[in-house]
Amino acid sequence: MFELFSGTLERPNDQRLNSGLAINSLVTGGHVLSFEERAQLYKSESQAFQEYLKNLPNTDWNKQSACDEWLVSDVVAHLVGNSEFYSGTVSRGIRGESSPPEGRPEAGKGHPSMSADALAKSSIAAREKLGDSLLETYIDKDNYLIDLLTGLTSEERARPCYHPGSMVPAGNFVDLRFKEIVLHQWDIRSAIEEKAGLSSASLESMVILIEESFASGSLRWAFWSGTHLDKPVRYRFDVKSPVPVTADIVVEGDKFRYEPDAQCAADVTFRCHTHIFALLMYGRISAGQAISEGHLAVDGDRAWRNNSASGLRGFKQV
DSSP, X not given: OOOOOOOEEOOOSSOGGGSOOOOOEEEETTEEEEHHHHHHHHHHHHHHHHXXXXXXXXXXXXXXXXXXXXXXXXXXXXXXXXXHHHHHHHHHHTTTOXXXXXXXXXXXXXXXXXXXXXXXXXXXXXXXXXXXXXXXHHHHHHHHHHHHHHTOOHXXXXXXXXXXXXXXXXXXXXXXXXXXXXXXXXXXXXHHSSSOOOOGGGHHHHHHHHHHTOGGGSHHHHBOOOSOOSSOEEEEEEEOSSSOEEEEEEEETTEEEEEETOOSOOSEEEEEOHHHHHHHHTTSSOHHHHHHTTSOEXXXXXXXXXXXXXXXXXXXOO
C-alpha cells in the first residue's frame, strides 16, 4: 500500500457530508463546469477506457496491477462490482429508498479498513467466475450505469442515495464513478506502460469529492489510522493548476481534519499540480516518491518535511 500521513478523520463542523445537496457545478479557471459537462466528460472517458480494454493484449490481463493483491483482470472485475452497486443504489435512491442494503453498514459508518480483505477476495472470485465473459460483462454494466447517471433529471440529481461512506446526492455518483474509472485505469496503465497519468478531464470531479467529503471520494475514506503524533502538524497543499486547490490537512494525535482555505501558518507546504495532489490523496504515490521524481516541492519545518517524505502512515489506495 502507498502511505502518507497518520490518524483518523475528525469531521468539520459543517455537515455538508449528509446535506443531500448535489454539487452541480464547479468553478475552474474562471469557467463553471455544470453537471451536464462533467457527465459528458465522464461518459467520454468511460467509453475511451472501454476501447483501451478491448485492445489490451491477452497477456496484459494477467499482469500485476498497481494494486497489491490484484491482477489487471481483477481490477476490471472490481469495476464490474462497482458499477453494479452504483446502479442499484442510485436506482433505489431516486425512488426515495436510501436505507442500507442487507449486510451493509449505515451510511457514514463504513470504511475500507473494515472490508479491504473481503473486497480484494470478492473481486478475484468475480474475475474467476466471469472468466472469458469479463470484458463483455464490464462493458454491459458500464454502459448501463453511464446511461443511468447521465440521464438523471435535475430533480433526481439531488435525491440522497446510500453509500457506506456517506449519503450522496444521486448526481455526484457521476463524480464518484469518474474517479473510480480514472484511478483504476491508472492502476492498470502504470503497471504496463512506462509513463501513465490521470486524465485531466477527471480532476474537477476529484476536487469536488475531496472538498465536499463525498463517500469513497473523501479523504476520510482514504485515511487509515496510524502512529499517535505528539503534537499537531499542519500540512498545506498549494495547488495552482490545472484545477486550483488550497487546503490544509491537520494531523493531531491519531486524528486528522481537512481545512479548505485555512489562513494560519503551516508547518509544511506542498506545491504540485492537481493530478499529483489527487495521486497523493488517493494513495497512488507517496510523498517521498513524488519529491524524488521532482513532482512535489516542499517548504517548512525540516523534521516534518523528512517525516512526510519518508511516508507516514495514512492515505492508502481506495
